[in-house]
Amino acid sequence: MARGRSLHIGLNRVDPARYNGWNGKLIACENDARDMDELAGKAGIEERVTLLTAQATVDNVTAELRKAARILAPGDFLFFTYSGHGGQVPDLNGPEDEPDRLDETMCLFDREYIDDELYKEFESFAEGVRILCLLDCCHSGSGIRVREILTPEAMEEQFQTTDPHQVETTSRLMPLDKQAELYERDKEFFDGIQRELNAKDNRELGATALLISACQDNQLAADGLRNGLFTATLLEVWNGGEFTGGYKAFHREILKRMPPTQSPNLFITGRANNRFIRQTPFTV
Template structure:
C-alpha cells in the first residue's frame, strides 16, 4: 500500500510584531485545519501533522515539507491544506512566470511565504509522488474592485457585513495597504528570495500536483463562524467519504455550491497523471 502523509496549517492570527502591528485575526482557520486533519484520518492517512497559528512558522512548515519529501516515494501521496490570510508581492522573476507581475503569498505566523518558495520545496519530491493541496485563502490584488461589485445582500451573505470597508476583516485577504506597507519594509528580503529561486516556468516538477484553491485571483475567500466558506463546502461535498467521483468532478461540485463571487480554482502542475485526476479524492 502507498505511504500517505498530510500537513494541515491553520492560522487564526499572525504575529503583530512581524506584521507592523497587524494581527490578521480570523475565526475559523484553526477549525479548518482540524477538520481537514480529521478528514485525512478517516481517509486513512497515517502520518498527519497539524500546525496551528503560532506553530505555523516558515521554519516549521518547511521542516514538515522536507520530511515528507525524504519519505514519500513514487505512488505515495501528500495532502497539504492551508487556511489563513493570503497576499501578494511584486514578482521580480518576470512576466513569463506571473502574467500579473505578482507572486501570491500565504501569511504564516512569522512572515509571508511566497508561492515560489512552496514550489521550490515541492521540487524535492520524487517523480511519481502525488501532491494534493487545498488552499482556503485569498490571493487577490483586486479587493477594492470586489467590494465595489458586491451588493449589500451578497456582502451580508458571504462576509457577514454590509459595510464594504469591513470586508477585509471578514475575508481571508491581507489588507491591501498592509501588503504594500510590509513589502516596502521588507522589499530587499523578498526580492532576494525571488532572485535566489529561478523563475517557476524554468523549473520542472517531477511530482504530480493538484491544487484546488478557495477563489480566483480577483476574488475574496470568506471566513466563517465554524469553517471558511470553501472548506465548509468541500466538507459538504465530501459528505464523510460518500462522494464518488474524481478530482475534476469534486472541484465542479464544490464550484456549483459556491457563490459567483467566490469561484474555487483547479490547477494541475508538474507531471499530471490522468489516473491521479480520475481517482476518488483522498485515495491513498
C-alpha cells in the first residue's frame, strides 16, 4: 500500500531584519496551509507537517523535504503546498533553463528560496515517487508593473481597488523594487547558491512532479480574507472530495472559475507517469 506524506507552508509575513525592513504582510496564507493540511488528512495522508510564518525557514523546509525523500519509496506520494510571496533573481544557468533569464523564488521567513533549490531536493526522491506541488504565489517578471498588466477595471474586479500601489500590497508578489534591492545586497550569496547547484551532479528527476501554480508569469495572485483566490477556488472545485476526474480536469475546472486576470498554470516534469496524471487529485 502506498504511503503519503505532506508539507504545507504558509507565511503571513517574513522577517524584516532579513528583508531590508520589508515584512511582506499578507492575510490568508496561514489559513491556506491549515486548510491544505485538513484536505490532506481527509484524503488519507497521515504523515503531515505544517510550517507557519516564523517556522517556515529555509532550514526547516529543507529538513522536511529531505526527511520525506528518505522515507518515501517508489509509488509513494508527496503533497507539497506553499502560500506566500513570490519573487525572482537573475538566473545564472543560461537561457535554456529559464527563457526570461530569471529564477523564481519563494519568500520563506529568513530568505528567498530559489526554485533550483527545490528542484534539487526533488531529485533526491526515489524513482516512481509522485509529487504534487501547489504554489499560491506569483512571480511577475522583472520590470512589469501592476498598471502595465491590469486595467483599472481588472484591478477593481480582482483586488477591489484601482490604486496600483494598493494592489501591490494585497497581491502575493514581492515588490519589484524590493526584489532588486535584496538581490543587489545578497548577489554573491544567491549567485553562489546557483553555482554550487550547477557544480553538483545533475541527476534526472526519477520522481514525477506535477505543479499547479496560482497564475501565469505575467499575472498577479490575489490574497484574500480567508484564503488566497487560487486556494479558495481549488477548495471550491474539490468540494470536500466530491470532484471526480484527474489532475488535468481538476486544473481546467479551477481555471474556468478564476478571473481572466489570474490563470493557474499546470506543469509536469520528471519521469512519465500517466497513471498519476489520471488519478483523482490527492490520491495516496
